[in-house]
Amino acid sequence: MSSSEPDRAVPDPRRWKALALLCVAMFVVNLDAQIVLLAIPSIEQDLGFTSGSEQWVLSAYLLTFGGLLMLGGRMADLLGRRRMFFIGTTMFLLASVLCGLAWTGEVLIAARTLQGASAAVMAPTALSILVTTFDEGSERNKALGIWSGIAGFGATAALLVGGPINDLLGWEWIFFLNVPIALILLGLGPVLLRESRGERRNAFDIAGAITVTLALVLLVYAVVEAPDAGWLSAQTLGLIAASIVVFAIFAWVETRSAAPLVPLRIFRNGTLVGGNIVMLLLGMIGFGMGLLVSLYAQQVLGYSALIFGLGMAVMTVMTVFGSAVGQALVTRVGFKPVAAGAMTLLGIGCLLLSRISPDGSYLGDILIPLLVFGPGLGGCYVAATIASQTGVAADEAGLASGINSAGFQIGGALGVAICSTVAASVTGAATGTVAINDGFRAAFIACVVFAVLGLAVALLLRANRPAASPAAPAAEDVPAPRTGAPVHAQAGE
Template sequence: MDADTRRWAALGLLCAANFMVVLDSQIVLLALPSVERDLGFTGGGAQWVMSAYLLGFGGLLLLGGRTADLAGRRRTFLAGTGLFLVASLLCGSAWNGGALIGARVAQGVSAALMAPSALSILTATFAEGPARNRAIAVWASVGGFGATAALLVGGPLTGGLGWRSIFFLNVPAAVLLLALGPSLLDESRGGARRGYDPVGALTVTLAASATVYGVVRIPETGWTSAWTAGSLAVAVVAGVAFVLAESRSRAPLVPLRTFRSRRLTGGNVVTLAAAMAVFGTSLALSRYAQDVLGYSPLAFGFATAVLPLAAVAGSAAAQAALRRATVRAVAPAGLAVMAAGCLVLARVPAGGYASVLLPGLALLGLGLGASGVAGSVAALAGGAEGDAGLASGINTAAFQFGGAFGVAVASTAVLSWADGTGPDAGFRAAFAASGGIALAGAAVAAALLRTPARRRVSEPVKVTTR
């Protein structure tokens, strides 16, 4: 095949990996009751089937991104895919709760290798400009579809084939990636820096893991518990040690100059806010539909089908808008549309599906697709070419951290507002909180993306690697 056809085929392969990685972060949501019954989880332990993946994924993303730059992006991607295949088989074959949680951690670790290396391969395959923007739009739309399709796919699979099928679903996809990856994907590396930064790797992994661990336990222990305070204190101390180590290292794992880019920082704020809003809303909506409205997992999956479809439409609209407008205009607008969708959902139980849930989900999906594309474009364009893996890791980490925080905020809102005020108050509070997060993200992003003042993202930019 010619070079142009080959690179778009490579994009399709990378997007399949992205879909698989993002889908697995939420697909267990509707399967948790079945998992709990079959494997004998007690005391809310089944929640760790979801949290273990986020812990492995979020804790190692920056290390995975930098490993891709130094060891080779295709090599890292294929190694991660092989581990993902094995971990998925172990998840589907788990004989008890401990085995499933351990396998989910391994799945998260493999995703931390796959996701940033895949996105950095994309940036190496497509030069900055309209072609890369189109590629990122496709990537982001697939990611948005995966984040929301988990609700659509997980219900029918769990109800029809059992919860183990949601893990075996990954096996043929991983085999396909391993078979086609060597021929479709080119090997590439980062800049001239060689060697690893063990102190930086240790401290950033500890800081990220402690943050995710503390946050995912908030629904179980509370925001002011000793577990939460202790975990976040460890994260702060490790984060300070990481900054000190990187400022003195000759070959830092994460060069601190990376964060001087307002576009990279602003793009990641967009990604963080969008993930918080959609993960928090998805959790609250799942519980509301099943606990209050009495939806079955299958019915709920079909009822939310508009969400992933709208996310794809929003991604396409954002990609078209970026040809004529700046990312500073598109990104906050996407978050504002997400906020509008959350606030429509906060009207429950006023009205029914057609007047509240359907328009709320449609707006949420449109905004997610638009903000996902704009956030990714800004974040990746803000990094140096030699740091593509690192920039990809940071952007993916922002999405995963946002998801963990969004679930914690929504869970807290549901529990805090539901007592003595009726079954709907907690869910209304959760939807409103998610909307407020999206609005705050839009305001911060608009300020951070103020410069460069009028250059459009689709225009080429000269990248330096000081």
């Protein structure tokens, strides 16, 4: 046995505490993706947004988050995962303060842009630290299950807490809420997280970084603007065409780069590709359904943001439950049946929501679908995350994590855009709750279609369970002992 084996065999004694800290980071990142949804009317009134421009309070975050995720994940691999986590968290802290203090709409949108960019560093970096801290197999699956549950909880909790905070404290506090959380991350991170990175390289793939980021930003921008500009408009088609061209240039650059930002061989991993497609469709369903049910409750049923937020508690609880059950089942039966079963629950939940009525109620039209949808959301997030991280080399953990997070966020942007377009096209120029309700019903059917596609992809995933053999966490590149065995960097170095 080589002298490096003991390093690999002895688990990091702080790994579960580190997991708790990383989960807090992912919670706040996902929370901020949607928490402004119920506060937009108040923000619009206070900051004097012009008609239509208020959507950029949400879109600015989504655009930079989705567009920069892959770059953020690869920078973590090359420059140090813990280091980049601290840089991203510091940026997130400053951006959150600026958001809360914003005195004009332009300042708020600029701050949300910075906040999205910082989240694009935090999310993949935190997940890659998790992957390199836990060996592949049942223990990592358990950690990823907990991670996924908290991530899903963050996404659903945004609708739960956003309304009460906005109504009771003011919209500024949905951003100030991040300040103590970020300070905790920065205070405990040096104690609980160890540094790791992929192999050192003398060159950074600048051309690859520029082209992939530009391609993703063009794609997300096209999707975000499509409901207003039109899906077949010159703007939308032109941006999508430009994105495809830049993606092609990026692929050409990567095949010729000595140190590629995204080694294209990573896409030979069919499980990674399939898991990320499931994650993309999950983002479309989760964000699309969240937007629709929020608008239905407020615009048709007349609920306040506070009352509706409290009503979402049941889905938050069921999402956490689904994550816990999903993690346990993945370890026993594999991620394929869990992903397929969870997608089925998501489809059923959206199908039930497609029966909403103008004179409906929370108990009669919303509660049962939420009880079905929540476990599907939690279970699918777990299965897709584990699938997309299975078989990935330790020095590419940040990249794989960036792809995973990008899939969910870009899926969210696409889902919101498509659902908004479907609802608007059915409603047309008509007014009144009946017409609005008809638009929402059609958009929920679109979510059912997303779930059917997700089920088809899930059934194509590899049937066997994730490999049980341990994979060594990446070591910090420090001088090795005479035996040549790598030395793992410890927290606080």
